[in-house]
Every structure is written in C-alpha cells, then in structure tokens.
Amino acid sequence: NGFEVLGVSPDDEKKQKKFEIKYKLPFPLIADTENKVTTAYGVRDMKKLFGREYMGILRTTFVIDEKGIIREIFTKPRNKAHAQEIIKEWNELK
Numbered sequence: 001n002g003f004e005v006l007g008v009s010p011d012d013e014k015k016q017k018k019f020e021i022k023y024k025l026p027f028p029l030i031a032d033t034e035n036k037v038t039t040a041y042g043v044r045d046m047k048k049l050f051g052r053e054y055m056g057i058l059r060t061t062f063v064i065d066e067k068g069i070i071r072e073i074f075t076k077p078r079n080k081a082h083a084q085e086i087i088k089e090w091n092e093l094k
Contacts, residue, residue: 004027006028006029006030007025008037008038009031009057013031041062043057043058043060044057058076059077059078060074060077061073061074061077061086063086063090063093065093071093074086
C-alpha cells in the first residue's frame with residue numbers, strides 16, 4: 001500500500017535531468033513535450049506573466065489510487081506543507 005510520486009512537465013528529458021539534479025528530486029519527471037498528459041488531465045490554460053498571456057501548465061497535484069481513480073486534486077500547490085497534505089490524504093485512502 002505504498003505510493004509513487006511522478007512529476008510532469010513540458011520540458012525535454014535533458015532539461016528535466018538538469019532540474020532533477022539541481023533540486024535533488026527523489027522522484028522521476030515525465031517529459032510531456034507534446035502536452036498530451038497535461039491536456040488529458042485538464043491542467044493547461046491561459047496564464048499571465050508581466051501582462052503577457054500564454055498557454056501554460058497549472059500546477060496541480062492528483063492523488064490517484066491503484067485502480068487509476070482520482071481521489072483528490074490539489075490546485076496551486078506552493079507551500080511547504082503540501083507534501084504533508086498529500087501523505088495525509090493517501091493515509092486516509094488506505
């Protein structure tokens with residue numbers, strides 16, 4: 001009854017590897033260069049930065065059970081307590 005953490009970004013594998021090393025990530029990143037995963041999960045939308053609009057990825061965490069059912073969605077995860085929220089949710093699913 002463990003869990004697996006994956007990250008998804010539109011960057012290519014070379015950029016992701018640099019990011020993994022720089023931040024010492026303990027989980028793999030999936031290269032979604034064609035935006036198939038982010039589109040399927042509905043996390044691509046228009047964003048604004050310094051008055052400029054562009055299509056980007058909305059930071060989102062999905063808790064998906066072993067049957068592939070989405071049990072919880074966390075939008076805009078930015079705080080340090082986020083990992084604890086995910087672990088709490090996972091433990092409640094057991």
